[in-house]
Amino acid sequence: MVAVLSIQSHVAYGHVGNSSAVFPLQRLGIEVWPVHTVQFSNHTGYGAWTGRVFDGQAIDEVVQGIDDRGVLGTCDAVLSGYMGSADIGHAVVQTVAKVRAVNPAAVYCCDPVIGDVGRGVFVRPGIEEFMREVAVPAADLVTPNHYELDLLAGTTTRSLASVKDAVAGVSALGPRVVLTTSLVADDTPDDAVDLLASEAGRHFRVRTPRLNVSVNGAGDAIAALFLAHWMSTGSAPDALSRAASSVFGLLRRTEEARSREILLVAAQEEFLAPTRTFEPEEV
Numbered sequence: 001m002v003a004v005l006s007i008q009s010h011v012a013y014g015h016v017g018n019s020s021a022v023f024p025l026q027r028l029g030i031e032v033w034p035v036h037t038v039q040f041s042n043h044t045g046y047g048a049w050t051g052r053v054f055d056g057q058a059i060d061e062v063v064q065g066i067d068d069r070g071v072l073g074t075c076d077a078v079l080s081g082y083m084g085s086a087d088i089g090h091a092v093v094q095t096v097a098k099v100r101a102v103n104p105a106a107v108y109c110c111d112p113v114i115g116d117v118g119r120g121v122f123v124r125p126g127i128e129e130f131m132r133e134v135a136v137p138a139a140d141l142v143t144p145n146h147y148e149l150d151l152l153a154g155t156t157t158r159s160l161a162s163v164k165d166a167v168a169g170v171s172a173l174g175p176r177v178v179l180t181t182s183l184v185a186d187d188t189p190d191d192a193v194d195l196l197a198s199e200a201g202r203h204f205r206v207r208t209p210r211l212n213v214s215v216n217g218a219g220d221a222i223a224a225l226f227l228a229h230w231m232s233t234g235s236a237p238d239a240l241s242r243a244a245s246s247v248f249g250l251l252r253r254t255e256e257a258r259s260r261e262i263l264l265v266a267a268q269e270e271f272l273a274p275t276r277t278f279e280p281e282e283v
Contacts, residue, residue: 001029003076004227005035005063005079005099006018006022006032006080006224007037007092007095008034008036009037009081010037011041011049012042014216014217015217015221016217017036017081017220018081018220020220020221021079021224022034024228024264024268027272035059037053038052038084039051039054053085056091063091063098072099076106076107077107078107078109079223081223082113082123083135086130089131089135090134107140107231109140109141109223110136110138110141110143110175111142111144112144112152115147117145121151132151137174138174139175140177141177141179142179143178143219144178145181145183145219146182147182149166149167152170153169157185160187163185163196164203167196177198177199178196178197191209193209196283197236203283204236204240204283205282206241206280207278208248211248211251211255212255213251215259216262218250229243241278244278247270248274249267249270250271252275252276253266253267254267
């Protein structure tokens with residue numbers, strides 16, 4: 001059985017971070033070891049929340065406890081998302097090194113959460129630099145949104161050609177695979193949104209209809225699903241098609257219900273058998 005160590009934020013109510021990534025992985029039959037970087041009542045988009053942020057030492061302690069069980073060598077992948085501080089980031093990268101020391105075949109998937117269009121950079125000072133200089137170079141797969149791709153590459157992209165150049169710049173930092181989400185290029189229709197999976201100099205696009213839904217956690221879910229399908233198929237375009245199709249179905253159900261939280265549990269069949277499949281095209 002495949003095992004994934006997922007180091008992310010966690011909320012009791014709703015679905016972001018580990019609360020969004022763990023269940024889809026489990027639904028696909030993957031063993032998940034969640035390590036929480038925060039424990040909040042709900043995501044911060046509500047404007048009020050309770051709970052606390054953990055530090056890097058807390059992450060190290062939990063990972064050391066797992067290692068003490070003698071099972072770290074059976075970990076096939078490390079997945080990380082939002083990092084509240086560079087301290088936590090270093091703990092994540094140290095964890096990756098510890099896993100690779102006992103299982104050299106283990107992969108690291110980094111969702112380099114930095115910001116988004118309309119919101120700008122929303123992480124603490126130092127995180128953007130940490131992602132570019134430490135986390136992304138250590139990763140095998142990275143899953144930035146379009147805004148984060150530009151930040152990591154140090155450019156502003158509009159055309160598909162410029163996006164490919166930015167992907168090449170990020171790939172040069174170290175990752176084998178780059179999944180760009182929420183991509184809006186010059187040729188993207190107003191009623192659509194693109195995703196681009198890039199590996200070994202080849203680029204594959206999936207275009208889905210734009211939905212009238214604004215919820216947190218979809219990026220966390222697609223990073224987890226893309227990692228899972230890439231591990232099982234070894235194919236970036238196949239992983240892209242499966243992950244994008246599942247998340248579209250999830251968001252479509254969420255839109256229909258007019259829910260503020262993604263319907264991760266109610267729409268769980270979308271993870272196994274999406275109601276609509278989007279085929280990738282090489283661009």
